[in-house]
Amino acid sequence: MRNIAKTILNVGLSAPVKILHITDIHITKANDKDSERYHELMERRTQTFIREGQNAPKNPSEHLIEAIELAEKEGYLLVNTGDAIDLYTQGCLEEYHKIADGHDMMFTPGGHEHQKNYVRTMEEPDEYYKEVREKLKKDFKEYDLDLSSRVINGLNIICADNSLDYYNKRTVELFKKELEKGLPIIVFSHDPIWDSILNKKAPMHPNIKLTEEDYKASHEMIDLLLNHPLVIATFSGHNHLDQTVLINGKTHYSTSALYKSNCRYIEIK
DSSP, rough: OOEEEEEEEOOOOOOOEEEEOOOOOOOOOOOOTTTTHHHHHHHHHHHHHHHTTTTTTOOOHHHHHHHHHHHHHHOOEEOOSSSSSSSSSHHHHHHHHHTTTSEEEEOOOOOGOOOOOOOSSSSOOOOOOHHHHHHHHHHHHTSSSEEEEEETTTTTEEEETTTTSSSHHHHHHHHHHHHOOOOOEEEEESSSHHHHHHSSSOOTTTTTOOOHHHHHHHHHHHHHHHOOOEEEEEEEEESOOOEEEETTEEEEEOOOOOTTTEEEEEEEO
């Protein structure tokens, strides 16, 4: 691993919790179930990620293998905040599961898990995102994609989905139940909290039809993440950059892309 950012937070736990945060892997594969277009596209995208990662000849798959090996060798909990696959193709899904299945990992999806096209302004059928979301629940059936949690040494580690630019009502309801445990919380989502604030008025995905109830739920979740005293910090990906932002006296982090051979070591004491 070329670059491992380090974040250490003091909470007063009975023993430290050690996490390896990975994000934006962008697995690029096509198989015999995918069209010729996707075979050509995935080959081009693989070369793009190798070039942008400046770490040739490693491709996104090899970076994921390396991260899993590092986490298991050092005893870190692996947390993956999405864009694990570059597009929703059968080849990408098959390749990801071939590498990741059987390894202990927390996961929340990104926007790329939902996409068959790269251009967000490209029209999709009205029901497209609902349909692909139902497929994803089966493709990643070992996870609750809306929200999952794990308590280690008195720390509540939560993956909360905002991959389609908002927190849905069920995610918010599940998060409120986690707050009732009364434990310090760190939250992992795909989009950074500062992007979520900017997206309060409209999602970036053009074909997502949000109701007033959707907006209300998402706004409530953002306010809880920013202001609730049990929330210690949030961690995200999406922007392919290491960023640290202070909001209301609370620090929020974005981790750079794994395809660049970057990840984040987090130690909560």
